[in-house]
Amino acid sequence: MANMSLKKVPMPEQDPKVRARNFQEVTLGYTEEMAVEEAGRCLNCKNPKCVEGCPVTVRIPEFIAKVRERDFKAAYEIITSTNALPALSGRVCPQETQCESKCVRGIKGEPVAIGRLERFVADWYRTNVNAMPEKAASNGIKVAVVGSGPAGLTCASDLAKKGYQVSVFEALHTAGGVLVYGIPEFRLPKAIVANEVTKLQAQGVEVMTNMVIGRVLTIDELFEMGYKAVFVGSGAGLPMFMGIPGESLKGVLSANEYLTRTNLMKAYNNDSDTPVIQSKAVAVVGGGNVAMDAARCAMRLGAEHVYVVYRRGEAEMPARLEEQHHAKEEGIEFKTLTNPVEIVADETGRVCGMKCVKMELGEPDASGRRRPIVVPGSEFMLDVDTVIMSLGTSPNPLIRSTTPGLETNRKGCLIVNEDAMTTRDGVFAGGDAVTGAATVILAMGAGKKGAEAIDKFLSAK
DSSP states (O other), rough: OOOSSSSOOOOBBBOOEEEETOOOOOOOOOOOHHHHHTTHHHHOOOSOOHHHOOOOOOOOOHHHHHHHOHHHHHHHHHTTTSSSHHHHHHHHHGGGGGGGGGGGSSSSSSOOHHHHHOOOHHHHHHHHOOOOOOOOOOOOOOOEEOOSHHHHHHHHHHHHHHTTEEEEEEESSSTTHHHHHHHHHSOOOOOHHHHHHHHHHHOEEEEEEOBBBTTTOOHOOOOOOOEEEEEEEEOOOOOOOOTTTTTTOOOTEOOOOOHHIIIIITTSTTTOOOOOOOOEEEEEESSHHHHHHHHHHHHTTSEEEEEEESOOGGOOOOOOOHHHHHHHHTTTTEESSEEEEEEEEEETSBEEEEEEEEEEEEOTTTSSSSEEEEEOOOOEEESSSEEEEEEOOOOOOOHHHTTTOOBBOOTTBOOOOTTTTTTSSEEEEEHHHHHOOOOOHHHHHHHHHHHHHHHHHHHHH
């Protein structure tokens, strides 16, 4: 009989006061009993709308049915038939706006906790089985994948399953892309990412780090080396700034740099020699998930006060509600309807404050959101010694500038057709390199589409 509770089984978490000063995972995961109880809330709909809301079309009712039967291994096999990275998507995917938003249980209560169940299954498998995938018989055709983030890892895995000889080229010294440099340890433990990379290598995929495509090798040179197709999943790592006075001062950083130093280079670890700014009061400018990550890292690195400064209201914030909720619990202060106009320095040239103005919402702009308007005479000073800009990112122009025939739009994103091919024959792309900064699961979906398109392209030759 179905569990007709209107509420999800609560997720165990660290106490906010404790976790605000450590980098251990915030949410602790379901026990087997919790997972089975939550799985009982699924009605196993004949026409599951939840699957339609999933960018990688996970067979959701089927895997949940196996959880209910306590056949967790079978549940994992069902998930991974379409999703190569369930331990990652189960943690960082915005299920509330995708699969769970379509769940019929959400009409009169809370939807089934699909993301929590996916995470549970992946974690159970890693702890109890963790079998490495078998290597498919090779077809002898070489394919290059640029970038080892969610798009690149997914594309490489799907191609390897089809027998292609895949090489992944990663610019940084550790594979994982944004999964290791951008998302903090307390949201996504790096051991989980490393385990997925190990599985990829077990499939026969060659993973090469410190390979900046466009500098060490060009895409043209990859073709000369015998690669028959290239997938560009290099992400969007070029940070944006406001262009206000004081942005070049000591103590002003992009969220990308701050998170890379903290996460990939482990500045939070006392044994690390990575320098990171020691702050007492931090302002993070922006309202997305990256802003939440930067703010929560700043708190964990010892700041006494951390402010999220956002020019629209809280209702307009693009960050996940869960991330906003966790940030508030951890003592981070939200200064909404507030916009910086100048960053000021002390006599040493270091940041000592940020001049701001209050905003109010006017008529909708081109994005459909109400345009923020300055409130006259509302200027005030926010006392901070560090400012982190989290205003979005765009793709690095290096690949575009070193690859003849590769066209981009006005935002620097690669232009692709319906088959994920760029304007250069044999070069495919997906993820943030095409869309600009988006979610991990959308990048995974793009990687999946890229692999299908490459297989179709090469099979026709």
